[in-house]
Amino acid sequence: MKMELSELTTEKRNPDSMNLDEMSPMEILQTINNEDKKVALAVETVLPQIETAVEQISAALRNGGRLFYVGAGTSGRLGVIDASECPPTFMTPSDLVQTVMAGGNDAFFNAVEGTEDQEVQGEIDLKARNVTDHDVVVGITASGRTPYPVGALKYANQLGAYTIALACNKNSLISNFADCAIEAIVGPEILTGSTRMKAATAHKMILNMISTTTMVKLGKVHENLMVDVHASNYKLKERAKRTVIEATNVSYEEAENVLEQTNYRVKPAIVMIEAAVSYKKAEEAIVCTKGFVREAINYIDR
Known part of the structure; x- marks a missing residue:
């Protein structure tokens, strides 16, 4: 040895x-x-x-x-x-x-x-x-x-x-x-x-x-953004807002408003904004496309 x-x-x-x-x-x-x-x-x-x-x-x-x-x-x-x-x-x-x-x-x-x-x-x-x-x-x-x-x-x-x-x-x-x-x-x-x-x-x-x-x-990233981040504290909630803003170009206030509807889940927030749909519709699209944000948006648009 x-x-x-x-x-x-x-x-x-x-x-x-x-x-x-x-x-x-x-x-x-x-x-x-x-x-x-x-x-x-x-x-x-x-x-x-x-x-x-x-x-x-x-x-x-x-x-x-x-x-x-x-x-x-x-x-x-x-x-x-x-x-x-x-x-x-x-x-x-x-x-x-x-x-x-x-x-x-x-x-x-x-x-x-x-x-x-x-x-x-x-x-x-x-x-x-x-x-x-x-x-x-x-x-x-x-x-x-x-x-x-x-x-x-x-x-x-x-x-x-x-x-x-x-x-x-x-x-x-x-x-x-x-x-x-x-x-x-x-x-x-x-x-x-x-x-x-x-x-x-x-x-x-x-x-x-x-x-x-x-x-x-596995669909946990959109573009180069962490869209499955677990927003469990103030810092991560702010990161979630910035992520939504980066992905959709909405205002800070709108990002905050939509995230409050999704319990700070970034994926459905982005789909809601980009596809102009309800939280329920966004969730359904995400499930149907196995968690991929880009595909979920396209799924709704077609």
Whole structure:
């Protein structure tokens, strides 16, 4: 196992930071910045695989499935961050996008040592979520060999769920257990083995891409506006008003008036204004067009 780890790209020493301890603060910052510039390019090379993942996830969610991120340490925390943003940003049910993290929720704040080394625990924790063949499971691991997400993917495969692997090493172990393998090769870290840096940045970018693109394809975005935002406080209610104004060019007062009729739901407000219909008619059109605002407006107009 020690030899295996030493051969991973994510565990190798970066030749450009060999004298990191002798650099000035600015030199360290410039070195980190130069390495970070490589991350987006690495992600670019795996866009086709990310597209495949999005297509599968979108289809699963449209058919009643759920999306599960599985990871340990930083990888698990990245999953928590992405999943937790889906309900307020896209008004998704809290269980639609979930994170299964080694050590449980407490591990988000405090490391729980040893849990990531247990394949069987990945299976146990996934089993507790009642995963089915309608769901999609994403295993996240920079090294590509962390037992916890590997065990989760093995179990998901047994169920017939669609599986996706995110790693930062070529020919990763976890890729062998995934229907779709995404390997973003960002190279050695500035601080040797500290995959919370470039590897984590790559994975956060990919998770952002996956969740955002999926939600666009599910009709939760109109133009480039968050039309399924959950307006639960003053800030978000004001954002809802601005969104309606941007989409329809009405006044602030009219946007506020219509939103009060829809209980601050942006989608029906836009359809009401653009198609000049009642709240009931707007809701019916949105349901008939599976949540797409543009299609709902066209549906009424035809």
